[in-house]
Amino acid sequence: ETGVTQTPRHLVMGMTNKKSLKCEQHLGHNAMYWYKQSAKKPLELMFVYNFKEQTENNSVPSRFSPECPNSSHLFLHLHTLQPEDSALYLCASSQAPGQGDYNEQFFGPGTRLTVL
Amino acid sequence: AQSVAQPEDQVNVAEGNPLTVKCTYSVSGNPYLFWYVQYPNRGLQFLLKYITGDNLVKGSYGFEAEFNKSQTSFHLKKPSALVSDSALCFCAVRGIRSSASKIIFGSGTRLSIRP
Numbered sequence: 185e186t187g188v189t190q191t192p193r194h195l196v197m198g199m200t201n202k203k204s205l206k207c208e209q210h211l212g213h214n215a216m217y218w219y220k221q222s223a224k225k226p227l228e229l230m231f232v233y234n235f236k237e238q239t240e241n242n243s244v245p246s247r248f249s250p251e252c253p254n255s256s257h258l259f260l261h262l263h264t265l266q267p268e269d270s271a272l273y274l275c276a277s278s279q280a281p282g283q284g285d286y287n288e289q290f291f292g293p294g295t296r297l298t299v300l
Numbered sequence: 301a302q303s304v305a306q307p308e309d310q311v312n313v314a315e316g317n318p319l320t321v322k323c324t325y326s327v328s329g330n331p332y333l334f335w336y337v338q339y340p341n342r343g344l345q346f347l348l349k350y351i352t353g354d355n356l357v358k359g360s361y362g363f364e365a366e367f368n369k370s371q372t373s374f375h376l377k378k379p380s381a382l383v384s385d386s387a388l389c390f391c392a393v394r395g396i397r398s399s400a401s402k403i404i405f406g407s408g409t410r411l412s413i414r415p
Binding site for chain 1: 334336341342343344345346349390403405406407408
């Protein structure tokens with residue numbers, strides 16, 4: 185297992201529900217990421233946080249709302265999702281990136297989300 | 301623009317035989333290249349990376365990858381496959397001048413090792 189944990193591992197929710205995904209890293213990293221992994225599609229980077237500040241939002245719909253209260257924790261708040269949002273949501277962390285850095289990302293096990 | 305291609309959806313190999321999973325890339329300037337593997341119900345695990353130096357990079361679980369600049373390739377290899385190597389393999393690339401968050405992942409290749 186890596187030093188990145190995610191809860192819950194599985195989540196089933198209706199389109200009108202509100203839920204949150206949680207990620208915690210124990211590696212002393214300063215950057216955290218949310219990815220979406222759908223069947224037969226490449227990994228999609230959703231959000232990036234460096235030192236608790238959001239530095240990237242890849243045109244993600246507002247029904248996904250990230251929160252990073254500190255460098256070790258990352259949340260993804262979900263509301264009024266659509267069935268096509270069903271996917272594996274992966275959290276990752278790394279040393280704070282910058283140009284010229286080459287630090288690899290460490291991934292959590294993911295949350296398998298099903299939207300009914 | 302950066303891009304990475306994994307031309308094979310699946311690679312099937314008998315246990316004990318060598319395996320190769322193909323990856324080609326396109327970046328401006330020199331690349332940083334990575335291989336990750338994903339086992340069932342798990343997140344991605346880092347296998348190895350190429351930054352500079354020797355073209356043959358050795359990584360976890362006996363995997364290695366060969367950087368070929370002229371062919372813009374970074375194929376994953378293992379001399380003798382194990383059934384436990386069966387997984388989804390992802391190649392990733394970042395241009396040296398790009399932000400570290402701009403890692404582009406390939407679409408993945410399913411590696412299936414039969415006994």
